[in-house]
Amino acid sequence: MRSLRPLALTLALGCTPGPDVEVVGARELGPLITVDGVELRERGYSLYGFGRSLWLFGETRLASPDSQGSSLRSNGWSQTLDVVASDGIASFVTATDAWGGPAELFAWTAEELAFNQTATDERVAIWPLTGVRDDRLDRVLVFYVKLRVSESGQHTAIGSSIAVWSDLEFGPIRPILDAASDEPTLLFVAPEPPFGQAALIVGEHLYAYGCEDSLYRPCKLARVELSAVFERGAWRFWTGREWSSELADAVALLEADTVFSVGYNAHVDRYLAFYGERERGEISLRSAERPEGPWSSPIHAFTAEAAIADVIAHAEFRRGAGRLEYLSYRVGGELRLVELELAPGG
Numbered sequence: 401m402r403s404l405r406p407l408a409l410t411l412a413l414g415c416t417p418g419p420d421v422e423v424v425g426a427r428e429l430g431p432l433i434t435v436d437g438v439e440l441r442e443r444g445y446s447l448y449g450f451g452r453s454l455w456l457f458g459e460t461r462l463a464s465p466d467s468q469g470s471s472l473r474s475n476g477w478s479q480t481l482d483v484v485a486s487d488g489i490a491s492f493v494t495a496t497d498a499w500g501g502p503a504e505l506f507a508w509t510a511e512e513l514a515f516n517q518t519a520t521d522e523r524v525a526i527w528p529l530t531g532v533r534d535d536r537l538d539r540v541l542v543f544y545v546k547l548r549v550s551e552s553g554q555h556t557a558i559g560s561s562i563a564v565w566s567d568l569e570f571g572p573i574r575p576i577l578d579a580a581s582d583e584p585t586l587l588f589v590a591p592e593p594p595f596g597q598a599a600l601i602v603g604e605h606l607y608a609y610g611c612e613d614s615l616y617r618p619c620k621l622a623r624v625e626l627s628a629v630f631e632r633g634a635w636r637f638w639t640g641r642e643w644s645s646e647l648a649d650a651v652a653l654l655e656a657d658t659v660f661s662v663g664y665n666a667h668v669d670r671y672l673a674f675y676g677e678r679e680r681g682e683i684s685l686r687s688a689e690r691p692e693g694p695w696s697s698p699i700h701a702f703t704a705e706a707a708i709a710d711v712i713a714h715a716e717f718r719r720g721a722g723r724l725e726y727l728s729y730r731v732g733g734e735l736r737l738v739e740l741e742l743a744p745g746g
Contacts, residue, residue, distance in 0.1 A: 505542075506572060507573075537626065
């Protein structure tokens, strides 16, 4: 139970204000994004870019093997011009690859391809985290995490970074940040948090949250000027009082999940964090006046029919300045959509 969280974590989170947002309605809108021949697509982050809604998926499982005998894709994406979600979301387009399955989002390096072709007991995987649109530099930034996955399905993080998407047709590019490194594309290396599980741009800064996959899922916050996104030394970390250049000084500022969303909602004039209480089948939210908090106690928003995963808010579908928020969540292999109606609390 959350009331039994360790004292150290309670102190790190600080005094949480009472809820200042009310959920006045919730409406289930049903399943979305059905792709022929695909039985599971994980995650499902989205953002508005290149004049459409872009959806980013993690591990994808096919219903039957492709022409190469594979039933798996490490990642993928879909797009739609439908940005009105009140009646569901339709007209998704998913590109296919040369083997008849959904095309992957990220290109592999030669070293990654060689490893996956020769290793027998594990493989490298690349999963997208969230994405943000940087209008100042006319680009989309896509966070991602790189992992090793064993034959039994257990995964171990290698690190995380950011890809640059400047042309819809050619997809996001993972820049080489340190050619001398064993992992030249990575900004953060495990056991550093995988920053980018949730992210937003405020003014000249990019804010990125990274959460630990443990019982309480504590989340830390990093930020950087948009002009210096790929300079590891330019990143700063929230200590609970100030920004530090040392990641070791960072503290947990809220509990959420390893897949969640943070964004500003003008209707309630608060930053909102949406996430899932997985085993309970519940969607919760927290509010704050600033990205670094302090964050409110959890506010119950919706209860699903079963255990859930991958709760994500889709800001490009928001209506009434945030009076209506649209979220997706996954039950088993099915991605579902829900509409929340919010009002200022107090």
